[in-house]
Amino acid sequence: MTELGTTLAASPLFGMIRDGGWTMWLIAALSVITLAVVLWKLWSLWRLGVWGGSHSRRAIRLWGDGQRRAAMDAVRGRPSARARVAQAAIGTSLDPRFDDAAAREETARVARQALYRSRTGLRALELIATIAPLLGLLGTVLGMISAFQVLQSSGNQADPADLAGGIWVALLTTAAGMAVAIPAGVALSWFESIADRLQSDLEDLATRIFVAGQEPARPRLFEAAE
Template identity: 80%
Template sequence: MPELSSTITALPLLQMIQDGGWTMWLITSLSVVTLAIVLWKLFSLSRLGVWGGSHSRRALALWAEGRRREAMEEVRGRPSARARVAQAAIGTTLDPSIDDKTAREETARIARQTLYRAREGLRALELIATIAPLLGLLGTVLGMIAAFQVLQESGNRADPSALAGGIWEALLTTAAGMAVAIPAGVALSWFESIADRLQADLEDLATRIFVKADSPQQPALRLKAAE
């Protein structure tokens, strides 16, 4: 086993891809796409501000204390996802021309757009994690068929070493498929956990703002804000 591992490691990467056939080229392309998606998602989530939230937490504390205008200024123009939803909820609540139902619908719309951006690209990772090992298995099956066809045509003159060489070359595609599928699956689970946490935080944030807005003091506060 160590000898086989060292042999595979010693092979040039390009030679391994060529030995694996056309399925190996597809799996290699999927690996490049997976890396590109992961890097793009990290950049996209960073721009979306999914790891932020300090401003929205402070705004929520100010809102709970009845300091409405200060809460609005805390999140106004902030780039993080939580701050944008908090700004939508607070802004529509403070606007006397917007009723409670419309305020909730507008906040839900902003939250849905934010969550869509947080989950964008995850379907592609899910697809790669599914089809990469299947492509690897397909390449192995096709390689085994070709190897046994050679064995059948050779008859009694079959060389066992040639057969073994054909089989391990075919198994390269299965290993490559798993090597692509495992990181893609791990990245998918991590990004989904980030999106799920963001969704829970947005729901909690909007609910706490609207619940506090429905308190008995809120109508007077809204009128004061309108003045």
């Protein structure tokens, strides 16, 4: 552990964080949080099945062909968001206790839960993308104040090299804040696009099931004559 600590202390990254002051430590913590949120969000969306949809598409085909029970069996017990919404729409359409309005409301409730799960954690990324550059700017301002205080106290004997070094350290926090905010903003935009796509798919899925459920079953072509 001692050798590891010595290696970390001697690394350039650790040196930049140490020289940048307390704002650099906060920005470093935000970078770790950003990575954790992105990895957790990828895992959460994978569990939600946002990149799937084969079972729900098969259920729609069966439902449109009039195979009601087969359509229900295609999505029964599936964990993905699309399958759960399809199961809710088909199940309430087959249940005589639900009229059309109640069936749509129950399906909308299930869809809202799925959409809420798809957007969980996005506020954290939005907050990081907002405050990381502000923390960097704050660190730069504080560093510049310290640098000019040294210049004022030194008077005519001020060393330009020391002043330039202080300004360089101060500007480092702005660069670090932007380095954290940019990936967080990109990840936020990507996750929002996934949630928007999921919302569109769920609306289309439920509408197709309810519209097809109101139509009589289509006769099969070339049906054998009795």
